[in-house]
Amino acid sequence: MLSQKTIDIIKSTAPVLETTGTEITTVFYQMLFEAHPELLNIFNHTNQTQGRQQTALANAVYAAAQNIEHLERILPAVEKIAHKHRSLGVKPEHYPIVGEYLLKAIKNVLKEDATDEIMQAWEEAYGVIANVFISIEKDMYTKAETKVDGWEGFKEFIVVKKVEESTLITSFYLQPKDGSKVPSFLPGQYITVRLQVPGQKYILNRQYSLSSAYTPEYYRISVKQENDQEPNGAVSTHLHRSLAEGDTLEVSVPAGDFYCDVHDSKPLTLISGGVGVTPMFxxxxxxxxxxxSRPVTFIHAARNQEVHAFSNDVKEIMKKLENGKSYLIYEDGNEGSDFTGYLNTKILDSIVDHDSLCFICGPVRFMEAIIQSLLETGIPAEQIQYEFFGPAMAIDTDTSVKN
Structure with missing residues (x-):
């Protein structure tokens, strides 16, 4: 337990963290990787380059400072991060290293404002926060390893089938190399894929949503081909252009807190943009x-028919649903589209059941617009959930939304 004095000091520094948090976390990662380059085998380099990881960590530190005497209030956010940590292989021994360089970064940025009293308070607070993560992640590791057909860490999988779903998205069917079955997962969860890409100094990790219903025979991921000149294009380019059927890569047990309870009887609305269709499918x-028999509305937005994945699959699935409806919206409005342009409040108000649970996945700006539109139609925030591909960022809407 922290003393009241320590709690007061931490809370008093929260406004400073709100304004300097990203600067602190940027310095933190620079110092951390300079001293421990081996950790680059765990962290996503793309998120570092784009600044997303720095912003996400700054938000997490600020939230912890605001709620330091009631950390249970941020447990949902902690659990989201813990899922990613477990999937990547972050272990208890990493936390003292992170703590050391986070404190050094705070001192580096705040300079003389970071008094000995403040630094001591943050050292104590970090220890408490780290123990919360370690405890939650320990339970997640145990569950992953002890569930039927589960395993520890990463396991070799073989690419048994590679299917082009659109001009941008390709599916990879992955089976355990040892011939075992794969453990079950909740629809919407993801796996971490770990591989060594030629020309890259460090092992690269990427988290991909599982893009099919559970079957014990294989996992399927569906990957968008990113621009190979962009930082986030290294892995997707390798998967699309170089990884062939029969090749191997390493996979961790499925993780993630973004999923739907398929047995719930409430109406369900699934809204996706681009490759955000993968968890929705x-x-x-x-x-x-x-x-x-569950009422389901499936809404997908894409640039055009050529880049739209799973269009025929969705049509076939709709035949199996007793109360299923599907809608397509293409920006260019070509054949097969129900609407032209962009999803908006008027369209959503006309096709979304206001009692439904809404799940959203796609580019950040797309999700911001959809969430705001759903709120404007009168759908309560607690009925809306969304998923980021990468570190959680702030969603800019007028109303706080559950994530």
Missing amino acids: SMLESVAKENP
């Missing part, structure tokens, strides 16, 4: 398989 296929 897993949910759709799972509901059709296990609860086909």
Whole structure:
């Protein structure tokens, strides 16, 4: 337990963290990787380059400072991060290293304002916060390793099939190299894929949503081809252009807190943009398989028909649902589109059941617009959930939304 004096000091520094948090976390990562370059085998380099990881960590530190005497208030955010940590292989021994360089970064940025009293308070607070993460992640590791067909860390998988779903998205069917079955997952969850890409100094990790309903035979991921000149293009380019059927990569047990309960009877609305369709398709296929009488509305937005993945699959699944509706919106409005341009409040108000649970995945700006529109139609924030591909960022809407 922290003393009241320590709590007061931490809370008094929260306003400073709000304004300097990203600067602190940027310095932190620079110092951390300079001293421990081996950690680059765990962290996503793209998120570092784009600044997303620095912003996400700054938000987390600020939230912890604001709620230091009631850390239970930020447990949902902690659990989201813990899922990613477990999936990547972050272990208890990493926390003292992170703490050392986070404190050094705070001192580096705040300079003389970082008094001995403040630094001591933050050292104590970090220890408490780290123990919360370690405890939650320990339970997650145990569950991953002890569930039926589970394993510890990473396991070799073989690419048994590679299917082009659109001009941008390709699916990879992955089976354990040892011939075992794969553990179950909740529709919407992801796996971490770990591989060594030629020309890259460090091992690269990427988290991809599972894009099909559960089957014990394989996992399927569906990956968008990113621009190979961009920082986030190294892995997707390798997967698309170089990884062939019969090749191997390493996979961790599925993780993630973004999923739907397929057995719930409440109406379900699944809204996706671009490659955000991957977790939504897993949910759709799972509901059709296990609860086909449930009312489901599937809405997908894409640039055009050429880049749209799973269009025929969705049509086939809709035949299996007793109360299923699907809508397409293409920016260029070509054949097969129900609407032209962009999803907006008027369209959503006309096709979304206001009693439904809404799941959203896609580019950040897309999700911001959709969430704001759903709120404007009168759908309560607690009925809306969304998923980031990468570190959680702030969603800019007028109303706080559950994530």
